[in-house]
Amino acid sequence: MAKTNPGRFFEDYSIGQVIDHAVPRTISGGERALYHALYPARHALYSSDEFARASGLPASPIDDLAAFHVVFGKTVPDVSLNAVANLGYAEGRWLLPVYAGDTLRSSSEVIGLKQNSNGKSGVVYVRTKGTNQRGETVMDYVRWVMVRKNDLDAPAPETVVPSLKPALAVEDLTVPQGLDFSGYDFTLAGEPHRWGDYEIGETIDHVDGVTIEEAEHMIATRLWQNTAKVHFDATFRTGGQRLIYGGHIISMARTLSFNGLANAQIIVGLNAGAHANPCFSGDTVKAWSEVLDKAETAAPGVGAIRLRLVATKGGAPFALKGDDGKYLPEVLLDLDYWALMPL
Amino acid sequence: MAKTNPGRFFEDYSIGQVIDHAVPRTISGGERALYHALYPARHALYSSDEFARASGLPASPIDDLAAFHVVFGKTVPDVSLNAVANLGYAEGRWLLPVYAGDTLRSSSEVIGLKQNSNGKSGVVYVRTKGTNQRGETVMDYVRWVMVRKNDLDAPAPETVVPSLKPALAVEDLTVPQGLDFSGYDFTLAGEPHRWGDYEIGETIDHVDGVTIEEAEHMIATRLWQNTAKVHFDATFRTGGQRLIYGGHIISMARTLSFNGLANAQIIVGLNAGAHANPCFSGDTVKAWSEVLDKAETAAPGVGAIRLRLVATKGGAPFALKGDDGKYLPEVLLDLDYWALMPL
């Protein structure tokens, strides 16, 4: 029997199954510096220990999305090695900031299964959680992927489709303990716009763009120990281009959104996400946002804002779907998340 | 009103205006490792805590130019977003080493304004200083840029051209407290040539070359949180090449100069600098130096050496300007700085 990991096929999953993912990871200042080198990350809370302390935290955590990538990367060998498509995210919650010195691990529970009518594949729903060295959950999220069957004769499992919230309510969000934006320094943060300055329905063109290079997305994807072959091996695809990890686009779009949303400091909820079209090296990624909702929180000076973040590789800002209801070909990402902002 | 940063135009500056720049930055071992990965940095004082301690410092600081880039990067959104050209530097002084754990911020004072005769742009002179978390100034420098006017009808300001030293005198330089080169280990440093071995007028061809890649200059430029669009977005320019941040060339040339100037350990003064021609990916950068001046300092075993550092992308070493007095097309950089060297 081959000693390499063949990955799991659809028939290998069962409801309630818990998969402990391999390769725990200790975070240092190195991961933080690399995140800032690979993305135009400028949110002050993640750049400056002093700014984080002035906001009530003990130090500057690693970027919320960096924590997400570390947790997510570990699931790839167990969940998506034989995946045909990454279908969606829901109920993502950031529960504890991650600091240099923390060691993260991940586990996933299978919460849904639905074989496709063609009998060749099916949809697997997992709830993944990341935990630190104290066993505390730092984040969790639901993700569903379409996975191939290996044994087409394997019986179809009972269909279980989990009931997932279309979006988290503000009550579902966890504000980091001690967070206090009442003395927030808007000058140091980079923009004067506070929570009250944003209106539901408002759209923001983030203007800046980054042209994607092979070396950069591979460095990023490896840093999160994501092993999916298509991101690294150019021989998979005519033209020699690698398929770029969807998470690279998420981080690129989020950091580009600094220009116009510099004060949307902390991501606390992931409501939904779609990788609308693939991205390749040479594409120039831009981003726009739409304010979907707003809510107050119990923390001093802290408001919550729900944002749609759209990444594109061309086309006009604010265009999302065609008359047929499908994403336009230049749309890369449609992400729905909650962030915390000074009131 | 758009929430994105439009940058300042010439008419938005006034003499005496102080601009506090956004996004403070905490430095870690990650920034140091990246600096050594992006440039062929080998000066021993910045590579080894033990070597730094043997020289009287508490630990190895981050490279002087890395500190400069961090301070400089913060000024871009406020000073050079609408700049047409980066015209010069003067009176740059490194006042305190920057160590892992330090948090840097920047502010700039407008010290000069001169509208161009065409009425469409003008020159802005700023003195920028970088400060650490204790409020101590770690470096300052003067820079002047040509900036577009947005409102062509805005009245021309009174012309103020600051009086700037053509070069710092040795008395203007600050030797890091405790620095002592009397027990300097030339073997560990990599070359036997001491301060006394260099003569004014001597030129050194640094021999080595590095061919520039898009991924590398973008990683470097982002690490310093420099947001200028032209460095990242290939759609600005036919051919899809990004304009490379001038600071990338400064660091590349300085680190290449290790070969022949391994003992010019610490940069303490920036007298002048010109980005003579733009650099693009595919160019192979080489460097040569000329000894402009020498002086003793009060610190034990420490001499000062004033150097011209020239970066090229082809051509013969030591060629700088044509008969017309203009920089040759292959010259990228002409930098004039003071460094500290063992006697």
Place this chain on the structure above:
Amino acid sequence: MAKTNPGRFFEDYSIGQVIDHAVPRTISGGERALYHALYPARHALYSSDEFARASGLPASPIDDLAAFHVVFGKTVPDVSLNAVANLGYAEGRWLLPVYAGDTLRSSSEVIGLKQNSNGKSGVVYVRTKGTNQRGETVMDYVRWVMVRKNDLDAPAPETVVPSLKPALAVEDLTVPQGLDFSGYDFTLAGEPHRWGDYEIGETIDHVDGVTIEEAEHMIATRLWQNTAKVHFDATFRTGGQRLIYGGHIISMARTLSFNGLANAQIIVGLNAGAHANPCFSGDTVKAWSEVLDKAETAAPGVGAIRLRLVATKGGAPFALKGDDGKYLPEVLLDLDYWALMPL
């Protein structure tokens, strides 16, 4: 006389000569993060402080090959600047783990010399050791290179060819103090295969591939302060491609071998190594392994496994040499090493 380093020529070496190499290096979390970003490194002991502690070590060391690269890089200006070919390695031993905060330096002793019959070059054998800030040897190895003569009239030295072991015996290996795999967590490590599951003669195709980019190999090679011009300057070679540092291929192949050898955690011996063919950007590197030997050790739960690691840029796995006894053109690396594995 030029102040740049001309490197040593064959006639500059003598038996017993000890060369202290320049530029000591302090390691931080930055180097560790970069190693994980540049290679698909996933061995748990080098990714997680918690996993390392559960294995009896005080923290997660930097990867064994990262330590090797740091030690090796320092030798380049003194040993291989004028080398025509890197001929072989032998008797490489990892003696102490290297942790963040350690400062490494290197020295080499000339242990063999043999002028070629053409009188234009010769083979130099050196035993290089890396030491930490406490003067402890962290690793040593023998390497031999062919070096040009500068002065063809220089007399040939007496031929001394050192007697080198074709492979280290298990008694020659040093198990890190305190290492204990008796409570090893195979789930966290990523694979269930223990020492007892591998048979001598068994071959493993590691399946995954990485297409090489210029930016990545330059970043890696610079991080180790390896200054050989051919890795950085595209003008040396028609087509503008840089020759890739052989150590980049060693690390790429070793980290790719995680898939099938996830539990071969710690490299403790380097028996032999050949860079069979050059690698260039655009090549897709894959790897396969063969189990050459196995032995028990005195440490609790710790077995030793001797492996051949072959890197290729195409071709079928397990093909190594042609009928003529020469390496096939697609073979990049043939490495013979000892690793430690849970029983």
